[in-house]
Amino acid sequence: MAETTERALRLLGLFETRSVWTGPELVELLGVTTRTLRRDVERLRELGYPVEATPGVGGGYRLGSGGRMPPLLLEEDEVVAVTVALRVGAQGISAIGEPAVRALTKLDQVMPPRLRGEVAALADATALLPGATDDVDTGVLVVLAHAVRDHVRVRFGYTGRSGKVSDRDVEPYRLVATGRRWYLLAWDGRREDWRTFRLDRMSGVRASTLRFRPRPAPDAVEHVRRAVTRAGYAHRVRVRLTADVEAVRRRVPAAYGVATQVRPGVTDLESSADDLASLARHLTMAAFDLGATLEVLEGPGLADAIDDFTTRLAAIRQT
Structure with a gap:
């Protein structure tokens, strides 16, 4: 049992250092069999750690939201207050918009599921006066920010300018905020080209555990600027x-x-x-x-x- 616990702690430690690991990588680092790794992953799940897995080529394991605990904790009411304030800052697209999204990404990773529900309920009950920006779901911003940082593919439905809806599976590279909207610069493998997506036209945004090797990317701000003015x-x-x-x-x-x-x-x-x-x-x-x-x-x-x-x-x- 002590050996199993030690392996579980080592596995948690590995998840802290990198977001996504393949099965063979974990097997080699832990010195265990594939079957033992699966048992250890299942044990972590039983203990309440949301370990997510994607099978097949390009798949892997990662520790989902709420699986990490920070060394210093805020009180629960402080966590809720700070997170709601950051959501407002992110929606405002002001000078603090992008830092607010980065902070939201970190808080989302450490927040217990029960508190996340309270934050969502409070956010749903909060209205902002119309400003210079379109309404963007900060939950989408957090998902995309995670995916950009971790180099994992994202999938979503997208409504084009003509109103046609299509399913997209892309490599996300950068979020860009203009004076009015948020955009995602991504590589669309199906179209073999760089594409710009408006976040308010996305639906069902979800990150996968499929990692990609970053490719040389164009200047995100310039690419979005040109795409917006020529669209x-x-x-x-x-x-x-x-x-x-x-x-x-x-x-x-x-x-x-x-x-x-x-x-x-x-x-x-x-x-x-x-x-x-x-x-x-x-x-x-x-x-x-x-x-x-x-x-x-x-x-x-x-x-x-x-x-x-x-x-x-x-x-x-x-x-």
């Missing part, structure tokens, strides 16, 4: 502004335009929209706020739409 809008334009690129990026959020430096003090801006008049208005006002001149490089009808807006604006000022 199926009726009008795509490119203009040149006599302003520094960082100033343009501060004025035009990433969700609305991709700013590229041409040379110091000159920036090209790519943007998209369904309403050309609205796009002309926003670009004109951005140029005004930046004290910059605006030149249309690409975009049929944009120059006329800008002229129409400025003419109407001048007419209003004269009345």
Whole structure:
């Protein structure tokens, strides 16, 4: 019995050092047979540790949420209060949004199941005033953050721009928050390409125990920025502004335009929209706020739409 207990403790220790282990790796490290490993895993489950397993090639074992206990514990009411506050911070997509998600990921890993239920109940009963962001389930953020960190595949249903729903099985690489939404950059093996997914269009998000070897990835922020500005809008334009690129990026959020430096003090801006008049208005006002001149490089009808807006604006000022 002492030997069995020692192996169980060693197994727990291994789960603390890495999220997912294959069966052969554990057999070799513990010096046991496959059958003994399965008995030890079952013993841990009987003791209340949620050991998850995926059979077959690429499968493995991992210790699920609630399976780890931190060396220092908060009181139960403190755990609930801190977690709810972090959920609010994550939903706010403010300067603390991304750190809040990282902290939520750690808390979710150590929180007992009973407390997790209390937090969920309190979160369900809490409403936030509408802000600058879409409604994103922080539980989805936590699942994806775990998967990105642990290099495990995730599966989910996804509703495309046309309303068509498809099942996705991807390698997650990075979560990106824009001024309005959360996006996931992932490698879609079925399509053999990088894809950007809006979190509010995902459903049934679940992480597997199937690990993947990370591949060279594009710059996540730049990839999402370009994907967002080019995603199926009726009008795509490119203009040149006599302003520094960082100033343009501060004025035009990433969700609305991709700013590229041409040379110091000159920036090209790519943007998209369904309403050309609205796009002309926003670009004109951005140029005004930046004290910059605006030149249309690409975009049929944009120059006329800008002229129409400025003419109407001048007419209003004269009345």
